[in-house]
Amino acid sequence: MPDILILDQISKQFDQSKVINQLSFSVKGGEIFGLLGPNGAGKTTLVNIMTGLLNADQGTVTLFEKHAPGDNFARANIGLASQSLALYEDLTAAENLRFFGKMHALEKTALKTAVSQTLAVVGLEDRANQRVKEFSGGMKRRLNLAVAILHKPKLLILDEPTVGVDPQSRNAIMESIQTLSDQGHSIIYTTHYMEEVEKLCDRVAIIDKGQLVALDSVNGLLQTHGKNHRIRYSQNNKVITVDSDNPLQKIRELLNSEQQARISNLSVQSPTLEQVFLNLTGRELRD
Amino acid sequence: MTKKLLAVTQKDLKLLYRDKGGFFFTFIFPIIMAVFFGSMMSGSGGIKGISLQVVDADQSVISKAFVDKLDAAAELKVVLSDEATARETVRKGKAAAYLILPKGFGEAKGNLFSGKTATVQLGVDPKRSAIKGLLQGVLMSYAAEDMQSAFTDTSKMSTQINKSLAEVRQARDSGELGDNDKTDRLLDFLDNLQEMVDTDSFNNTSDGNSTVGNTADDNTSEESQFNGFQPLIIETQAITVNRDGPPSGYDVSFPQGILWGILGCLSAFSLSLVSERNQGTLSRLLVSSANRSTILAGKALACFLTIIFIAVSLLLLGKLVFGIQIKQPDLMVLSLVAIGFCFSGLMILFSVISKSEKAASGITWAAMMLMAMAGGGMIPLAFMPAWMTPVSQFSPVKWSILALEGPMWRQFSLIEMLPVVAVLFGIGMVSFLLGVRLFKWQSSST
Structure with a gap:
């Protein structure tokens, strides 16, 4: 599959602060591409540049092989589910979908079909005529996703689509995303939930302070950056945790030591994406 | 699109x-x-600087003096104009009202006890009908001021009394006044008043400029009705639509x-x-x-x-x-x-x-x-x-x-x-x- 999005040496500055700094990567057609980064890393700015809402100060963005963000083809083929619930609360679910469908130039029959199909995808077909302000948070999130996929975009950009929803709604949203991927949509997925990335994404980019710090598949990231296994055991009624890049050697040492008889509940945890993320971006708080 | x-x-x-x-x-x-x-909408409030288009068709000394008095009034913002412009300006809402001092205004304004009372025409923007009463009051008060000053000027007073006596007698003799008792009482009152003015008991006696008795050839018999000391008659005129009246x-x-x-x-x-x-x-x-x-x-x-x-x-x-x-x-x-x-x-x-x-x-x-x-x-x-x-x-x-x-x-x-x-x-x-x-x-x- 050819690259559906290519970012080349993108930089963006607000006032004196460089939010994106010489950032480059590409997204392949049909893949789910995870975009991770701590707060303030530049994810939303990057999303805005990809969608044409913002212009980059430097660098180029190429969409669908030859298009620029903001041109008609690009706009017609991008779906955006932003972090905020971009919905009209006083309209019903169907009215919201119909309105945004018209904005994507869907005509009567196609629009009607798209609305009913999309509502079915996100499990809201029974709530089509209910006003959004009466929806739960999870239902609103699902509708937010529905609006983004209504016009069957080639590239779907999901900016934290599961934030603040219950496990059932999150599961439903993730299933919908997987279905869309199976149908051939390319998806850029930003989130702070590492397990979602591990479960969904084919490749993951981690950015920090506007720069790309890692880009690989989840396994690749774990192998490259997840050096330490976590060994946990109880000794004298205390729980002890030790990180080691050679867990077998460490366990041998423990079992051969004089304290061996007092060790119990020994477990070894493989490196996680969260550990990788923290290794790469540090542990200091970000605001 | x-x-x-x-x-x-x-x-x-x-x-x-x-x-x-x-x-x-x-x-x-x-x-x-x-x-x-x-x-x-009939309510009113304190008014300052009501824009008033004034048309002085009389151009007499008295009419000019009256306009000057209005111009000096704090309540009014006077703009001199011709009749057509004044009406148009008010109709278009650019002035609150217009006032027309017709020909003969000055002469009529001089009449105190007899003759035709001075009449003016007032047109008020119907949208500002609340100020109509106020404008009428302002105009009447200035007209009354003139009357008051006439009462304190003995030469003017004496001239006026003589003029009025002649007019009333002429009207009585020609049979224009039906109620003889009332006419006689008015003539007695004017005679007594003339005596008072001519004696020292009335302050500020004549200074030599008096025109007392010089009223015989005043040709005002057709205007000889007793006017009841009314300082001014204000005829209000409808603006915009002559047929339908104000909205x-x-x-x-x-x-x-x-x-x-x-x-x-x-x-x-x-x-x-x-x-x-x-x-x-x-x-x-x-x-x-x-x-x-x-x-x-x-x-x-x-x-x-x-x-x-x-x-x-x-x-x-x-x-x-x-x-x-x-x-x-x-x-x-x-x-x-x-x-x-x-x-x-x-x-x-x-x-x-x-x-x-x-x-x-x-x-x-x-x-x-x-x-x-x-x-x-x-x-x-x-x-x-x-x-x-x-x-x-x-x-x-x-x-x-x-x-x-x-x-x-x-x-x-x-x-x-x-x-x-x-x-x-x-x-x-x-x-x-x-x-x-x-x-x-x-x-x-x-």
Whole structure:
């Protein structure tokens, strides 16, 4: 599959602060591409540049092989589910979908079909005529996703689509995303939930302070950056945790030591994406 | 593009009608305002600087002195004019009233006890009917001042008494006065008064300039009715429509009510763009196939249609229930389109300027209040200081009210309407283009 999005040496500055700094990567057609980064890393700015809402100060963005963000083809083929619930609360679910469908130039029959199909995808077909302000948070999130996929975009950009929803709604949203991927949509997925990335994404980019710090598949990231296994055991009624890049050697040492008889509940945890993320971006708080 | 524009319009109209607060201030509040102020329109207040067009057709010393006295009055702002200009100026709402001192005013003003009483013609802008009584009072008080000064000037007094004695006797002898007892009593009173004036008991005796007894050849027999010491007769004249008389207070309050509805509409739609920005729907629209101009034009069209709906609804209500006049429906259509265009453009500008909903609310209401106050939307301009008149030229509310009143009861011709609607179209166009430009600049720089 050819690259559906290519970012080349993108930089963006607000006032004196460089939010994106010489950032480059590409997204392949049909893949789910995870975009991770701590707060303030530049994810939303990057999303805005990809969608044409913002212009980059430097660098180029190429969409669908030859298009620029903001041109008609690009706009017609991008779906955006932003972090905020971009919905009209006083309209019903169907009215919201119909309105945004018209904005994507869907005509009567196609629009009607798209609305009913999309509502079915996100499990809201029974709530089509209910006003959004009466929806739960999870239902609103699902509708937010529905609006983004209504016009069957080639590239779907999901900016934290599961934030603040219950496990059932999150599961439903993730299933919908997987279905869309199976149908051939390319998806850029930003989130702070590492397990979602591990479960969904084919490749993951981690950015920090506007720069790309890692880009690989989840396994690749774990192998490259997840050096330490976590060994946990109880000794004298205390729980002890030790990180080691050679867990077998460490366990041998423990079992051969004089304290061996007092060790119990020994477990070894493989490196996680969260550990990788923290290794790469540090542990200091970000605001 | 048209379909997208109409989709934005349809969506915004739905949202407005489903927002109870917005609906109230856009549709219900203006009706309350129109009816309430219509019923209160006879009220009055302190007046300073009532603009008065004065026509001195007499050009006598007395008429000029009377005009000078009016000119010096704090309550009035006198502008000398000819009759046609004076009537037109008031009809167009550019002056509160006109006053005509007809030929013979000076001579009649000299009559104290007999002869024709001085008569003036007063025309008051029906929209400012509350000041009619006040103007009458002001004119009467200055006329009475003149009479009082005549009583304290013995030479004038003596001349007047002699003149009156001659006139009354002539009228009695010719049989014009039916009640002889009353006439005799008046003649006795004038004789006694003459004696008093000629003696030292009456202060300030003649200084040698007296014209006592010099009344025989005064040819005023046809005006010899006893005037009862009335200083002035004020004939009021209807403005605008000679046949139908002045309009009611509702003819004044309904245009104001329409403007309040429009201002409510302006507020609601200005907030909508800021809300869209904050809740993320604007980003979603900008990512979609709709361009920025389409989005703004769709919103402006929704605002325009709502303004037309408000205006037509209130005009219909006013006409059917309160009997307001709409004399030129064709020109009213032109006015409504111009007003709708003007305020839709302003809405776009206000909505783009504001960054947050609070800011939008504050900016829009502050601007609305200033426009309404300066334009006579809250208090008629006649009740405001003189310096407000030039300020009001900058308020679209003033032009909108004029655009509504022109076809209602001011009977503006098309030529007279054109400058008014041109101003409104101009404000709307400049505001819309500024708004679109600012919106594009904001979108690309933040």
